Amino acid sequence: MQPLRRIDQILASLGYGSRRKVRRFVVDGRVTVSGGVQDDPGGKAEPASVQLDGAPLEFPEGIFVIFHKPTGCVCSHDLREGRRVYDLLPPRWLQRSPAVTSIGRLDRDTTGALLVTDNHALVHRLTSPRRHVEKVYQATLDRAPEPRLVEEFASGALLLAGEDKPCATAQLVLRGGAEVEITLTEGRFHQVKRMFAHFGYEVCRLHRSRFGDYTLGDLAAGQWRALVPPG
Numbered sequence: 001m002q003p004l005r006r007i008d009q010i011l012a013s014l015g016y017g018s019r020r021k022v023r024r025f026v027v028d029g030r031v032t033v034s035g036g037v038q039d040d041p042g043g044k045a046e047p048a049s050v051q052l053d054g055a056p057l058e059f060p061e062g063i064f065v066i067f068h069k070p071t072g073c074v075c076s077h078d079l080r081e082g083r084r085v086y087d088l089l090p091p092r093w094l095q096r097s098p099a100v101t102s103i104g105r106l107d108r109d110t111t112g113a114l115l116v117t118d119n120h121a122l123v124h125r126l127t128s129p130r131r132h133v134e135k136v137y138q139a140t141l142d143r144a145p146e147p148r149l150v151e152e153f154a155s156g157a158l159l160l161a162g163e164d165k166p167c168a169t170a171q172l173v174l175r176g177g178a179e180v181e182i183t184l185t186e187g188r189f190h191q192v193k194r195m196f197a198h199f200g201y202e203v204c205r206l207h208r209s210r211f212g213d214y215t216l217g218d219l220a221a222g223q224w225r226a227l228v229p230p231g
């Protein structure tokens, strides 16, 4: 059971409008709690028991989804950086408080599994280097890699330009030709591209298929799916 909260606060924090606007919904009799009309905006309820116009509220207990990020959008919230992943998600999500954010980031030209949540403790938990959460990427390089890269990546000794701590051991699988799969347990800035650049390779295409326990499955680019948060 979730804690009881004021109904106007529930509706406003879930993105249904300003406090003033949602109070009007309540006074107008559009809100029910456990099936009964509740016309006092200051009345308390459990978010999951509240309905507006006969429909349950969206993600009353918080958002945790996997989004198949297409190319050409950024994980930043900054509007000056162009189209954001948040602009491809339901507009109401941007009105929620706490704010919806991605768990880690993918570059503008990287596709694949992006976790999105409003649970900031979960962000911390899934991005903390101490948790060693696996991220799996498929990449196409500018040419077939030398087999020695498998050992170099696994060594735990690869020092990227400008850094003083070597990369944690990473698993590299050569898939034939210029195709590779790489599994990381950290999430440094442009990490995959920089690891290959260290050996003179360019990453021409990068896709993340898995973040921790969460895989894209058959989710199409631009689509999202609700997840059950880790226990």
Ligand code: URA
Pocket: 105, 106, 107, 108, 110, 189, 190, 191, 192, 193, 194, 206
């Ligand atoms: N590594 C990168 O270089 N880019 C990404 O988007 C993710 C991991």
